[in-house]
Amino acid sequence: MKKVRFLDCAVIGFALFGMFFGAGNLIFPPFLGLESQKFWYLGFICFIFMDLGLAITAILSVSKNGEDIRCLTDNLGIRVSKSILITTVFCLGPLIAVPRTAATSFEFSVKPIFQDEASWIFTAVFFAAAVALSLRQSQIITIIGAVLAPTMFISLVFLIFKGLSMPYMSQVTTTDPAFVVREGINAGYQTMDIMGGVIFASSIITGTVSRGYSDKKQRFKAIFLASLITLTALGIVYGGLCFLGSKMTDFYGTDISRTELLSNMVTRILGDGGNIFLGILVLSACLTAAIGILSSCSALMTNITDGRLSYKKILFLFAFVGFFLSNLGTEKIMSMAVPILGVICPVLLTIVVLGFFSGKIKSNRVYTASCLTAFIFSTLYSVTSFAEAETIIDKLPLAEYGFGWIIPTAAVAVFISVKYRNTVSDSSFHKSVAAEN
Secondary structure: OOOOOHHHHHHHHHHHHHHHOOHHHHHHHHHHHHHHHHHHHHHHHHHHHHHHHHHHHHHHHHHHHEOOOHHHHHHHOHHHHHHHHHHHHHHHHHHOHHHHHHHHHHHHHOHHHHHHHHHHHHHHHHHHHHHHHHOOHHHHHHHHHHHHHHHHHHHHHHHHHHHHOOOOOOOOOOOOHHHHHHHHHHHHHOOOHHHHHHHHHHHHHHHHHHOOOOOHHHHHHHHHHHHHHHHHHHHHHHHHHHHHHHOOOOOOOOOOOHHHHHHHHHHHHHHHHHHHHHHHHHHHHHHHHHHHHHHHHHHHHHHHOOOOOOHHHHHHHHHHHHHHHHHHOHHHHHHHHHHHHHHHHHHHHHHHHHHOOOOOOOOOHHHHHHHHHHHHHHHHHHHHHHHOOOOHHHHOOOHHHOOOOHHHHHHHHHHHHHHOOOOOOOOOOOOOOEOOO
8 A cells, every 4th residue: 555645645735726726716815805804814714614625525525435526426316416517517617617717817917908809819828728738637637736836826925925024004993703704605605616626526536546546545545635735725825815905904995896906905015016926826826727627627527428528529618618708707707606606506515515424324315305405495595685585594594694505404414314224225326436445
């Protein structure tokens, strides 16, 4: 059995860092700090828990049970599993996250100089580069984890430490802690990294196995240690950006846009060269995230279709769709994520959490009933929120944070687990991607 090496974990950990640290992850923390003021640390904790905490939970749950997320979703039945995963892949890939990376890159690195006229040219070059670097799937973890992500991390740490030396320190203390908690949770949830964790899991597992960790326990240990490295690196970056944002309250109000705040903050820290630095940094972060998302989504879609659609064909298709959608602009693309997240994420989170108890769950009715409950309550909540109508759902615990579905789902999971504790799962619900023993 191969001993887990720190260098391998570091490469995998920074690969995760690069995959997760994209558009929203760079834009949200400073604005959260601006809103949170002296309670920035409270907003930061809530943000990183809902963002990276849920994403790593997804990766570890998949690693514990198999090779990709199908080892969990297939407990719902093959057709339902494919429907959920195809929806997730399209939401995370060509419809929202991928075009958002290109749109954000353009807004920070090219638009200040060439205005909107250059958007189509820039996004074409952006996606051409992303596809070129994604073609060799086996090398993606190394490309991101050993080269791109560490360089990005060093640049971000430089920016943060430079910002810490700024002489002005705001003392505004008017923010309500409850508001900070709510905003931190919402900001972390809206990064969609729970969906990213579900999709990235197969790439991370494949990269770990390619480094010689074929034994399931060793593989899980390596991924767990890599996740701690990711958590530490992103914690430093998120915490630093959130803290710097909290020091901008003397200069900007919360009516400023997220992208404008980040741009102005970097200019204050680095001077006239700040926009150039930020443009390069954003481009690197978004390109790295795009590579991770495109490659992982393409690989999973190939598996879902049992190889009928090749990795390269899907890669080109997703990049082509993302190219056109990216020209809608960052804010419009981000607004599309809210209703989709409200319905899909609860189902994914439910199946991920149940994955940690897979050895104790005797019947697949637990998975189906729990996920159906999460789906129903999250759908009703999304509909009532859109219609601005108050219902009994708004009275449930955690409803003010958008998580009114959690208590009913947990109650159903416990009830069905006890009721069918001696029932063997129906053989028609099988795990198509069983874990290696």
